[in-house]
Amino acid sequence: MSRRHKAPPFAITILDEMLASQTEPLPLQKRTHELTHMLQGLAAIERGEKPTLDDWRRCSDALNHLETLIVVMKVAADHQGLLEDAIKALVAAGHRFRDGLPIRLDGPGIQAVRAMLEDYSDLVEQLPARTIIRAQRLTERRVRAIQSGRRLAHDVDVMDL
Numbered sequence: 001m002s003r004r005h006k007a008p009p010f011a012i013t014i015l016d017e018m019l020a021s022q023t024e025p026l027p028l029q030k031r032t033h034e035l036t037h038m039l040q041g042l043a044a045i046e047r048g049e050k051p052t053l054d055d056w057r058r059c060s061d062a063l064n065h066l067e068t069l070i071v072v073m074k075v076a077a078d079h080q081g082l083l084e085d086a087i088k089a090l091v092a093a094g095h096r097f098r099d100g101l102p103i104r105l106d107g108p109g110i111q112a113v114r115a116m117l118e119d120y121s122d123l124v125e126q127l128p129a130r131t132i133i134r135a136q137r138l139t140e141r142r143v144r145a146i147q148s149g150r151r152l153a154h155d156v157d158v159m160d161l
Contacts, residue, residue: 007144012137020129027129035121038062042117045093046110051103059113060090064143066120068135075131076123078116085112 025031041058044051063086069076070083089109097103105113124132
């Protein structure tokens with residue numbers, strides 16, 4: 001008889017969301033850590049000698065959070081369609097990695113990803129902490145659903161790369 005593996009607990013809980021400020025942004029230390037982490041991933045992909053899958057994940061996580069803020073929560077908008085361009089660029093970079101090439105973005109991909117990460121940074125600086133924590137919590141659940149096979153047409157599982 002096979003054993004079912006229990007999924008690990010979610011990193012962000014409803015309690016985290018409920019305890020977050022409804023009016024103030026994330027604490028400065030947390031914002032700085034998150035945004036620095038994200039921008040280091042982008043810098044490694046743009047200019048690093050050997051960008052890693054973790055660098056790619058840093059950018060992908062931020063774009064996934066941004067997508068949740070725009071598409072699911074509707075607290076932001078993407079009037080220029082750059083989010084889709086940025087996602088496509090990261091998918092292409094992931095496919096390069098899968099094919100044994102360095103993780104890199106082309107020129108338009110760099111512009112789209114950088115613009116979207118800057119927009120995400122602006123939102124993290126301005127939106128209430130509770131809104132950002134909720135987006136992260138919803139995104140974590142969506143990623144877990146993707147990993148278990150419940151995908152939307154545009155979803156990419158990093159494990160497929």
